Amino acid sequence: MGAADAVETIQREMTSFARRARASAGRLHPELSLVSYTLLGHLEESGGCRATDLAAHYALDKSTVSRQVTALERAGLIGRRQDPEDHRVQVLHLTDAGRRILAQVTESRRAAFHERLAGWPVRDLERFAAYLVRYNARPGHAPDGDRPTSGGPPGAGSR
Amino acid sequence: MGAADAVETIQREMTSFARRARASAGRLHPELSLVSYTLLGHLEESGGCRATDLAAHYALDKSTVSRQVTALERAGLIGRRQDPEDHRVQVLHLTDAGRRILAQVTESRRAAFHERLAGWPVRDLERFAAYLVRYNARPGHAPDGDRPTSGGPPGAGSR
């Protein structure tokens, strides 16, 4: 297959995934929407950040994030602390309850992924993971940039 | 990295992709939402089907599909024909305009993917594409949702 075909395939498969994800994301975890889940996940990874960071990182409007954050706070999953450095800023952080719920949903999602990926050779899993990281780590939009998470992309994209 | 870590990464990155796709699908093609796009795509692939089929295939409520179909018809992108066998049934089909728009959006998406994947060695593109196909072909419960629609598991051959 040529490069063009490969790109075509990647497009189709990623789109397919997105479509299915969207169609039933809410059904599996009614208590935590896909967006809420990723926001909580981000807070856990980053150890706390500003609402604006979340908005920039996920290409969401700040008003959307503001409302999500309000909801998550009302649900007791996150808390806000005023930044002593800059009183405009609220540093968001997970509460214990938030950490608990997040772990719970993560585990359930992880189990599903494990089931789906069962039988893959470890080498392929690692390569696949690296490709996804590389794909998602796009230059440009979020100055916040996707952190390289785990293992670096093999033969990182430069040419 | 280890298999568990790799699975974890795949989970996170696929989720990340789904989230971004959802967030920006509407921005890129205001004229055709992600759902509309996939519905049109389905009609093109299948060469025409019923609204109920679409609903079942994408795990959408029939009312949702009904409204989407109504909108697409009003936009002149699809048409309906009454099934002579069963007058309850409307067989949906793409119009020429629908085919045109679909091709247009597909092309623009393809271009975006190309841009994003620019600089990847061809070998990596091909491997990535193969992994995605393999992932999506997997039956059973999907982490982000999927229903047993169709298509069996083509051997997990690593090409």
Added chain:
DNA sequence: CACCTCAAGTTGTATTATGCAACTGAGCTA
């Protein structure tokens, strides 16, 4: 045929996520 049941679609209603724009309040700069 009359009647019952089921399937395909439509429509009413409510909910949710979202964006844009206007606003508030805090910090920064000339």
Added chain:
DNA sequence: TAGCTCAGTTGCATAATACAACTTGAGGTG
């Protein structure tokens, strides 16, 4: 101090969606 920028909130509108009730047609069964 005046003016600008940035973080966050809120008002308003829109779109997608689900659920439930309804309409119409098909298929049986008496």
